[in-house]
Amino acid sequence: MKELTTEASTDKLDEVLGFIDEILDEWDCPMKIATQINIAAEEIFVNIAHYSGASEARISVGKSGDMAEITFTDSGRPYNPLEKADPDITLPAEERDIGGLGVFIVKKTMDGVSYDYRDGCNVFTMRKRIAG
Secondary structure (H helix, E strand, O other), rough: OEEEEEEOOOHHHHHHHHHHHHHHOOOOOOOOHHHHHHHHHHHHHHHHHHHHHHEEEEEEEEOOOEEEEEEEEEEOOOOHHHOOOOOOOOOOHOOOOOOHHHHHHHHHHHEEEEEEEEEEEEEEEEEEOOOO
């Protein structure tokens, strides 16, 4: 398990994605899967930076077998993004409620996602099979 603690600011997004990319490269993760993980990681980190009120975020990356696990931990306001109803993507964009599409994409592209609030922190974990 490798960890990065950084300011919860969109200015740090490149640092976060670079950290994840470096690890995925070490694991010979296929480009398509790495791209899906990066899009999901960007969505979660940007949400933390914009909405949590946390000053820092910790990103932990590990692997079990062929499953990558990326966990985002922050001490911001408790919020479980998985409780929000999925957007109705059958509606035209202008008729949909604002928000929720990014987390919906994370849920659809990852093999598993979970949320927990423990020890005063939001803990969001996403898992993705990285075998080609």
